[in-house]
Amino acid sequence: MFKKFSPSTDISGQTPVKSSMQRAIRSSILSSWNIDAETLEAIWPKKESIIHVKCREHISIYTLHNEPLFFQHFDGPVYPTLRLLHKYPFILPHVGIDRGAIRFLLAGANMMCPGLTSKGGRLPPQDAALPAGTPVAIDAEGKEFAVGIGLTTIGTEEMKKINKDVAVESVTYVGDELWAVQKL
Amino acid sequence: MASTAPEDPSTSEKVATPPVEMFYCGVCTFPPEYCEFGTSFSKCKEWLHTERLDLFEKYYSDEALQAKLGTLSVEAQSKLEKDTAKKEAKAEAKADAARKKKMSSPVIIKRIERNKRKYVTSIRGLEAFDIDLKKASKFFATKFATGASVTKNAAGIDEIVVQGDVSQEVYDMIAEANEGGGEGGGGGKGGKKGLDVLKGVVVDNIEMVEEKKKKADAE
Known part of the structure; x- marks a missing residue:
């Protein structure tokens, strides 16, 4: 999703998020991530309002103090940015890839x-099988930190059964152009 | 990777789980364990050795390397190494070319006659030196107390247009911002307020041009 992404051309506008929208985002994060309200509060205090950065192809990035925290494609699930995931590794379920795939x-x-x-x-x-369409953190063999974030295209049990073709769609990874953006 | 298990009992109530302190490579910005997949592995390695010896030991000690080898065949490993070396060389060459290009890219300060005795000054080519055009134009606007804007010219390239004939002043300003040896130097002294936005330009590349309105256009 962020293989090609350059802030100067791909961003079409930045707007503060309405408080009702913020509530919606907050509740969707709380329900879809493995996170408790207090931790979310530490990441994103209630009083601070986030900025919605609209990008090409219906990508929305939400930033707090110019730092990207979450992003979303169209109406899809809300993903944390990889830097946020590194700080709070437990918020997404993990899958691991072998060394050759890195x-x-x-x-x-x-x-x-x-x-x-x-x-x-x-x-x-x-x-603890995951259904299709779950955001997952992708770990790598022998590595401590997640290397990317993906979206499962089929359930994890199916993966074991079929063992062929795409299993996890990559959404963002270390070194892509969203990673390069530290401030928006 | 701490999974959900330790987090549940400890964060019983009202306690936010503290973030993991992250440490990123200063060369390629990756977490250091992924440097080997980047394009500047040897540099990263060196950097880590000087910055964080403990981590260096952890990732590049003999045992660690051995453990890494464990799951890969020797062939695949040597191929991988070759690949990374190649990639690295390529990236370096690319960066080199980019630097050279940057050093030789011109900055054109153009004085354009708008009307008799009225001029605008257009400054082109600053973006090649990583200068934020918007900030620079704002800077010019406040400095000269005139209008200054970032506009696209006919070729679709952004340029700064300042109202009034300020070409000499602009030249002086850029020169002043960059005196004391282009790279890194002058951080403290050249810091006459705001001039930092113009830092990085190679002064020798600045060209001053004048554009007179053609007679045919005027009438």
Whole structure:
């Protein structure tokens, strides 16, 4: 999503978010992420109002004090930025990819099933299976921090069964152009 | 990776989970463990060695390297290494070319006759030196107490247009902002208020041009 993204040409406007919208975003974050209200409060205090940065192709980035915190594509799920995820790694469920897949992810590719099901990869156990369309943090084999954020295209149980084709669509990753944007 | 388990009991009530202190590579901005996938691996490595020896030990000690090798065949590993070396060289060459280009890109200060004895000054090419045009134009506007704006010219390139004939002053200002040896120097002294926005320009590349209105246009 952010393989190509340059603030000077891709941003069409910045507006403060209406308080009713802020409430909606807040509640959707609380319901979809694994986060408690206090932690969210620390990330985004109630009194501070966030800025909506509108970008091309219906991408919305929400910033607080010019720092991107969340983004959203169209009406889809709200993702944290990768820097935020690094600070609070527990907010998204994690999947792991093997070492061989890292460089493809860093080139912007989607993650294929074998990268997740192989020995180096990691998928949640059966009782914590994720359905399709879940935002996930992508960890890498032997690494401490998440390397990217993705959206599952099929359920994790299916991944194990089918073991072919795209499993996690990559949304943002270390070194993409959203990563390069530290201030908006 | 701390998962959900330790977080539930400890954050029983009203306590926000503190953020993980992140440390990023100063060269490529990646978390240091991903430097090896970047385009400046050897530089990152050096940097980490001087900045954070503890982390350097953690990521690049012999055991760590051995552990990394464990899951990859030797062939794949050597291929990967070759690839990164190649990528690195490429990125370096690219950066070099960009730097050279930057050093030789011209800045054109043009005095345009708008009417008899009325001029506007257009300044072009500043963006090549990473200057924020909007800030610079604002700076000119306050300095000269005239209108200054960022406009697109016929070729679609942004330029700053300042009302009035200020070409010499603009030249002096840029020169002053950049005196004391282009790179890094003059941080403290050249800091006459606001001049920082003009920093980075290679003064030798500044060209002064005059454009007279043609007779045919005037009538």
